[in-house]
Amino acid sequence: MSSPYIDELDKGIIKFLANDGRMSFTEIASNLFVTEKTIRTRYKHLLEQNILNVVGVVDPVAIGIKAGAIIQLKVQLPILEQVIEDLKKLKEVRFITSISGKYQVIIQVAVPTYDDLSASFKKIRLIPGLEEMNTTVQLEVHKNTFEYF
Incomplete structure (x- = not known):
């Protein structure tokens, strides 16, 4: 079984969310120079592929x-x-x-x-x-x- 493919945009989304899991799609899109719809679509795909899990991290x-x-x-x-x-x-x-x-x-x-x-x-x-x-x-x-x- 091969690993799912993720590109630099996916990595960028993951990096922003790892730093601030509540960052808005609009803000991520602005930082990555793409549309909010693109971020929303990629985010949904990352969740569906079990590449990304959204959790609250406790100190x-x-x-x-x-x-x-x-x-x-x-x-x-x-x-x-x-x-x-x-x-x-x-x-x-x-x-x-x-x-x-x-x-x-x-x-x-x-x-x-x-x-x-x-x-x-x-x-x-x-x-x-x-x-x-x-x-x-x-x-x-x-x-x-x-x-x-």
Whole structure:
């Protein structure tokens, strides 16, 4: 399956919306030197092709999420998918990805306090099939972006 084609205009629309998701089509059109109708049509196409998702992005610190960690997990391979499903059920786990190498999974945990972080580690350790955790506590976030272009 090939990736959907997006051109420089599509990338421009995505870039403006990533910076300000409430920017009007008129303003985007003006910045990209095309008509509002063109922007509206392209926007609709980007949504239909699942290239663009429009969501509200929360500032974690503003809502009291002040502790986080990146955790590498070594998992028993026969039950890797079940471990991932168990991780998906944990509210504090906000990111899960499969990786190559010694560890099979990386997760990111985000919680209000370091006590909550410690409690999260204990919950994660109870997941059947988990062989090893390599945890790095995040001290300060220097960049967190959703921009790809």
